[in-house]
Amino acid sequence: MSGHRALRVGDSEFLGGIGLAEKQAAAGCRSDALLVPWSLRWVRGLLPGAEGGAWWAEVICCLAETRDSGERRQYVRSYRRSVPRLVWTSWTPQVRFVAPAPVGVGYSSVKWKGTKVATLSPEEKFGIRYGTRGIRTVDQIWSLLIGLVVIALGIIGFAQTGFTNYTEMTDHYILGLFRTNGFHNTAYIVVGLLWLLGALVLTPAGNQGVNIALTIVLLLLAVLGFLGYWHLLSIDAGMNGNNILHLVGAIATLIFLTFGAVV
Amino acid sequence: MAGLRMTVGVLAVLGALLDRPDTELYGLEIVRASGLEPGTIYPILQRLRAAGWVSDRWEDGELAHTEGRPPRRYYRLTTEGRARAIHALQHGRDRRGLGRLLAPPRLPAVPSSEAEPA
Numbered sequence: 001m002s003g004h005r006a007l008r009v010g011d012s013e014f015l016g017g018i019g020l021a022e023k024q025a026a027a028g029c030r031s032d033a034l035l036v037p038w039s040l041r042w043v044r045g046l047l048p049g050a051e052g053g054a055w056w057a058e059v060i061c062c063l064a065e066t067r068d069s070g071e072r073r074q075y076v077r078s079y080r081r082s083v084p085r086l087v088w089t090s091w092t093p094q095v096r097f098v099a100p101a102p103v104g105v106g107y108s109s110v111k112w113k114g115t116k117v118a119t120l121s122p123e124e125k126f127g128i129r130y131g132t133r134g135i136r137t138v139d140q141i142w143s144l145l146i147g148l149v150v151i152a153l154g155i156i157g158f159a160q161t162g163f164t165n166y167t168e169m170t171d172h173y174i175l176g177l178f179r180t181n182g183f184h185n186t187a188y189i190v191v192g193l194l195w196l197l198g199a200l201v202l203t204p205a206g207n208q209g210v211n212i213a214l215t216i217v218l219l220l221l222a223v224l225g226f227l228g229y230w231h232l233l234s235i236d237a238g239m240n241g242n243n244i245l246h247l248v249g250a251i252a253t254l255i256f257l258t259f260g261a262v263v
Numbered sequence: 264m265a266g267l268r269m270t271v272g273v274l275a276v277l278g279a280l281l282d283r284p285d286t287e288l289y290g291l292e293i294v295r296a297s298g299l300e301p302g303t304i305y306p307i308l309q310r311l312r313a314a315g316w317v318s319d320r321w322e323d324g325e326l327a328h329t330e331g332r333p334p335r336r337y338y339r340l341t342t343e344g345r346a347r348a349i350h351a352l353q354h355g356r357d358r359r360g361l362g363r364l365l366a367p368p369r370l371p372a373v374p375s376s377e378a379e380p381a
Contacts (some may be wrong), residue, residue, distance in 0.1 A: 054336075055305065057321075057333070057334070057336070058290055058305065058336050059301075060333050061290065061291075061332075061334065061335055061336065062290050062291050062294070062301050064332055064333050065291050065332055065333075065335075066291065067330070071321040073352075074300070075294075075300065075301050077302075078300030078301055078302035078303065079301060079302040080302070081306075082300075082303060082305065082306065085306050086302075086306050089306040089309055135297070144377030173329065217316065243328055251266070
């Protein structure tokens with residue numbers, strides 16, 4: 001142990017493969033691998049080969065020795081939550097191969113594509129809000145409002161259509177304006193939840209990403225809707241409430257995501 | 264060498280390893296000693312290992328097999344890591360908000376030549 005040295009980028013012992021002992025350990029764990037739920041099995045494939053094997057063996061070891069089923073579930077959830085950080089750490093040599101500085105010493109100048117990696121917060125890395133609450137930008141207010149409206153439309157729509165003729169053209173209208181069916185109502189709710197995700201869970205940058213994606217989706221819906229390709233959603237061709245709603249929604253979202261990313 | 268921020272999690276893992284500096288600890292022991300979850304400590308140990316603060320070894324497969332469990336991966340602080348960890352914890356204890364987590368640390372004596380890590 002005393003002869004240990006820090007492994008470095010490109011070190012074949014670290015990156016080229018796990019050691020013999022680790023391979024034996026991983027092999028010895030096969031009978032216990034059934035303890036690991038399917039939700040964690042794919043994670044191994046996300047890591048560099050050597051890391052994946054070592055991580056897998058350690059997860060199996062930890063779960064095999066945890067007798068209490070409640071505690072084991074808690075640990076599985078913990079492993080699941082750690083996946084983004086684990087993948088990040090495993091694939092970022094600039095982060096992996098530097099020593100932690102003593103407390104009180106400033107951040108390093110570790111850079112990745114011109115950005116100081118060490119100073120990035122989890123928010124900046126993943127676009128998911130971390131330890132903060134509340135709306136921050138104008139376009140997040142837009143996302144919140146439009147998300148709530150769209151979910152309301154979906155709920156009102158289901159009150160009209162029920163779950164019959166789920167993907168058929170129907171004669172049901174929301175507020176007498178927007179023709180709908182069950183599939184269309186489901187789409188309303190899913191899109192509304194995406195908007196709420198952007199407003200309440202993601203960072204402003206993450207919300208902008210959601211708005212860009214939804215703008216493209218709404219534009220496609222509007223254009224193909226005008227041409228009559230959306231009978232699956234109970235949308236008629238030509239000028240009608242649905243197509244106009246999609247077009248207006250796309251333009252408004254585009255405006256907000258372009259000019260509204262301010263506090 | 265460039266450094267990273269010393270997080271509460273890193274300090275907790277270092278504290279757990281320093282509590283028994285002459286003993287190798289495996290993952291589950293560190294989980295219980297640090298109060299952190301296994302998904303949290305694994306990336307931390309990965310970083311500390313890559314930085315040379317912590318060394319690791321896999322347990323002999325035969326021994327584990329006779330005890331009817333998978334082999335464990337044992338971790339311990341290296342000489343350099345021990346000195347640096349003591350230094351980090353002494354500073355970390357003074358920081359607001361960390362006292363509850365870190366106090367009272369049972370810090371072993373630091374060899375005089377290693378008291379101030381480079």
